[in-house]
């Protein structure tokens with residue numbers, strides 16, 4: 562066994578720090594987003610200067626991979642270096658209710674804060690008193706905030722945006738909020754007065770063009786790879802491909818996969834052929850972390866959907882068909898199929914994560930049916946990707 566470990570560790574690699582290509586890595590500098598970072602600082606100038614003062618909130622919007630998350634996290638790192646300020650980043654896809662989102666923030670201060678038994682209002686009060694005791698002011702980011710709104714409506718946002726309206730508590734106001742949404746119409750979902758508090762604080766991130774993607778890629782090449790192992794024309798090719806979507810996530814994923822392919826061939830230069838291979842393996846709309854959050858049963862349901870769509874010329878499949886196939890696929894993976902209610906939870910979660918689309922068809926002979934389709938990603942790619950994640954989960958369990 563030791564020999565296998567030694568052999569693997571001795572394999573040549575072109576990476577010097579693969580972590581610099583992971584999706585939650587925050588680089589020291591953000592090429593091409595300095596102006597937006599400054600804009601964000603200007604929005605919160607009062608808070609940063611005085612600690613107390615008129616509370617502000619901001620909304621960062623932009624398409625997939627335009628740097629919304631990394632911009633907020635970079636701002637968070639910078640403000641946390643100042644004594645009085647803390648930063649908490651909550652992903653609302655993972656924490657899709659008011660209480661889950663607040664719990665994530667509270668746990669930063671109190672590791673033992675109980676998971677259940679508190680209302681959202683009580684949780685906000687507790688958060689305030691924890692901040693007050695510590696003399697801290699908090700920047701709270703609600704990332705992918707649409708998930709929260711779709712589930713709970715805008716109640717939490719309403720409450721947070723009203724915090725400073727009560728004169729008495731004005732100087733106790735300790736939470737500033739950054740919302741992140743991909744949807745340009747997010748503001749429309751809010752009530753008039755919340756909308757107006759955000760009016761001047763909108764930061765919209767444009768899609769990246771080719772030369773911006775080259776700057777971002779060059780930085781990652783420098784951070785993640787040994788010197789001279791990535792050819793310039795490979796970087797150009799990745800930027801060409803990813804600029805069709807303006808998506809830096811896709812560009813970085815291509816760079817990472819091309820690097821892995823180079824390593825697997827045991828050669829020491831990443832060249833355009835590796836990029837072409839990576840492109841055939843990757844889809845710009847697939848987000849690795851969304852798949853990582855799915856458990857085995859979600860993956861089996863997704864695999865069933867992709868199988869049915871692959872063997873079928875129709876654009877959609879029905880939930881009945883998926884359920885039958887799910888039961889069969891469970892056998893392949895040695896899993897006991899779950900009951901009807903649980904099956905519906907899986908469908909709902911997949912739909913909420915945006916991987917599948919569901920719509921209710923008109924009255925059929927036996928009433929309405931729910932139809933499922935894959936909006937953005939080819940069935941074949943979902944099929945491959947899902948199988949790979951199921952395999953990985955199996956290996957991790959062994």
Ligand SMILES: Nc1ncnc2c1ncn2[C@@H]1O[C@H](COP(=O)(O)OP(=O)(O)OP(=O)(O)O)[C@@H](O)[C@H]1O
Nearest residue numbers: 584591592594624625626627628629630631809810
């Ligand atoms: N200006 C930049 N400089 C360096 N890295 C960047 C920049 N913009 C984006 N990235 C990197 O690209 C990837 C995607 O960025 P990020 O997650 O911030 O996008 P996003 O707009 O939040 O996407 P999504 O809507 O899919 O969540 C991350 O790895 C991020 O670090």
